[in-house]
Amino acid sequence: MQKQSDMSTVSWRRFLLVAFGVVTVSCLAMAQQTLHTVTVDFTKSPISYSDKYDSQTNAHAYRLGVSTTDTVVWQVVTPGANNSAAVCFPNGTPLSDAADQNQRPASMFVWSNRVNNSKPAEIVEVAGTYEYWVSAYDEDNKHLYFDDPKIIVGGGSAEAEARIKSALHTLRLAGPELSGTPKIQEKLEPIERELQQLINELNKSK
DSSP, X not given: OOOHHHHXXXXXXXXXXXXXXXXXXXXXXXXXTOEEEEEEETTSSSOEEEXXXXXXXXXXXXXXXXXXXXXXXEXXXXXXXXXXXXXXXXXXXXXXXXXXXXXXXXXXXXXXXXXXXXXXXXEOOSSEEEEOEEEEEETXXXXXXXXXXXXXXSSHHHHHHHHHHHHHHHHHHHTGGGTTOHHHHHHHHHHHHHHHHHHHHHHHTO
């Protein structure tokens, strides 16, 4: 007969196998649902790029890491409240209009503060680094702003970061369901911290 401590070890190992199996499946499912809301703030120097996704915010979105099937929308902030903006890919685009069932390439998105943000754009390319131009016209102050950030689709640290974010998000969603099992929660907390640390390290390396 196994000792109680051995049974606990076996149960914990089995739990980890099941839990990370669920995380893997969930990551694949969520990969089709990740929405990146990129805010370009021209009131700051240097220009600030932030990416809000799954209730988290990445403050290092000048080089935006995404995966195929992710969706991106842009919004801008200018000193004046009224503005018009555009995103343009001059040398190839990884995007398609999310409403286009044929997924035809889309290299430009134009919008104004009256609709708050650009039309949703879906990532349809598998991998690559794409420079794009973002411009905003401050209608109140009659001033034009411009910058040339990048989107990195799949591969290397971008893909790793996307998967880690999805795993971390899944763990946080599971938290309330495990409220009646404090011992398991206690073991999951250091895993959550480690995943967050990996994300921070990846962001610093960009």
